[in-house]
Amino acid sequence: MKSTYKFLIGSIIILVVLAALSIQGLQEMTVFFHTPEEILKDANTFENKTIRIGALVQSGSVDWDSKNLLLSFRITEDSQHFIPVVYEGIKPDMFREGQGVVVEGKMKGDTFYAHQLLVKHSEEYKLDPKEHKAKKDYYKTLDKS
Amino acid sequence: MTRWIKILEPLSIISLLGCAIWIFYGTPTESEMGFVQKIMYLHVPSVIVAYAAFFVVFAFSIAYLWKRDIMFDQIAKSSAEIGEVFCALVLITGAIWGKPTWGTYWVWDARLTTTLLLFLIFAGYFLLRSFTRERERAARLAAVLGIIGFLDIPIIHKSVEWWRTLHQPTTLFKVEAAEAKPAMPMELLLPLLVTMGAMLLFYVYLLLLRIQMEQQYDTLQELIANNEGG
Numbered sequence: 052m053k054s055t056y057k058f059l060i061g062s063i064i065i066l067v068v069l070a071a072l073s074i075q076g077l078q079e080m081t082v083f084f085h086t087p088e089e090i091l092k093d094a095n096t097f098e099n100k101t102i103r104i105g106a107l108v109q110s111g112s113v114d115w116d117s118k119n120l121l122l123s124f125r126i127t128e129d130s131q132h133f134i135p136v137v138y139e140g141i142k143p144d145m146f147r148e149g150q151g152v153v154v155e156g157k158m159k160g161d162t163f164y165a166h167q168l169l170v171k172h173s174e175e176y177k178l179d180p181k182e183h184k185a186k187k188d189y190y191k192t193l194d195k196s
Numbered sequence: 197m198t199r200w201i202k203i204l205e206p207l208s209i210i211s212l213l214g215c216a217i218w219i220f221y222g223t224p225t226e227s228e229m230g231f232v233q234k235i236m237y238l239h240v241p242s243v244i245v246a247y248a249a250f251f252v253v254f255a256f257s258i259a260y261l262w263k264r265d266i267m268f269d270q271i272a273k274s275s276a277e278i279g280e281v282f283c284a285l286v287l288i289t290g291a292i293w294g295k296p297t298w299g300t301y302w303v304w305d306a307r308l309t310t311t312l313l314l315f316l317i318f319a320g321y322f323l324l325r326s327f328t329r330e331r332e333r334a335a336r337l338a339a340v341l342g343i344i345g346f347l348d349i350p351i352i353h354k355s356v357e358w359w360r361t362l363h364q365p366t367t368l369f370k371v372e373a374a375e376a377k378p379a380m381p382m383e384l385l386l387p388l389l390v391t392m393g394a395m396l397l398f399y400v401y402l403l404l405l406r407i408q409m410e411q412q413y414d415t416l417q418e419l420i421a422n423n424e425g426g
Binding site for chain 2: 081082083084105143144145153167168169170171172173174175176177178
């Protein structure tokens with residue numbers, strides 16, 4: 052009887068801890084990134100905290116300094132709320148204007164300093180009529196390099 | 197069953213090889229991602245096979261709990277093993293695709309995390325089976341876990357709609373796609389669908405083969421037990 056009691060209490064404690072951990076984990080998981088609007092609305096809360104922002108790269112805002120590996124651009128979700136982003140590192144191949152990105156880093160003042168830049172992929176697949184020859188083009192790029 | 201295995205073995209392997217040749221030599225290259233996009237032809241069919249395999253686990257686990265026929269458990273166990281392999285394949289191909297496309301092998305977003313959870317639940321399923329000596333008891337406990345484990349799949353599928361994820365929303369099976377232009381051109385879609393069919397054929401072949409092995413194993417165990425008893 053006594054050992055059953057201990058077992059019961061033990062399992063309840065483990066279950067409660069597990070539940071608390073998974074709820075915390077779930078909150079982090081379900082909001083993988085914030086939008087610029089959320090950040091600008093609540094600027095004080097996010098200041099100097101490591102966060103992720105997901106938005107689109109504004110066309111014409113990209114400045115790539117290939118010597119110093121410094122990439123700066125502005126992101127927006129709704130064309131009303133803009134956040135300038137500075138990222139130091141290699142520019143991802145898939146990085147394009149108008150592309151969805153997720154940046155991880157910290158807000159310092161008005162600028163977001165990112166240490167990670169992830170490129171979102173849209174669910175749409177496209178074929179470029181010029182590249183319709185498929186394989187041949189691929190060999191061409193190999194020849195060049 | 198042996199006859200079906202004999203038919204399916206060359207049929208599924210040849211059709212998979214045919215698909216591979218088609219994918220690498222016959223399909224156009226996607227304009228955004230380039231050659232990396234070819235991984236999709238392995239990733240998406242693996243997802244479909246894993247879903248199908250775990251659905252079979254779900255259905256036959258319910259059937260076992262209801263009828264207590266050991267054959268249903270043999271089917272569920274066999275399907276779970278294949279599902280686990282394809283689930284691993286989904287995670288691996290996804291990571292290989294993610295690095296050049298997203299810039300990372302792994303992120304803890306809802307789609308990836310719930311998929312990893314599915315893999316871990318079924319890893320637990322096999323642990324549970326191996327820790328339980330008695331055949332009937334193992335089957336009963338595993339059936340319960342198999343049913344619970346399957347419930348993760350609708351969550352995985354809907355995760356990209358319910359939560360903000362890095363993973364893109366569903367391209368196929370999009371309900372509203374009918375009115376808008378298709379999210380994937382036919383030249384890419386057709387080989388994908390055919391590869392899916394070939395992969396499912398391969399799954400049925402593996403499943404039948406594995407069930408046969410499982411039945412032979414159980415028969416052997418029975419014979420040994422009878423021999424020792426008498």
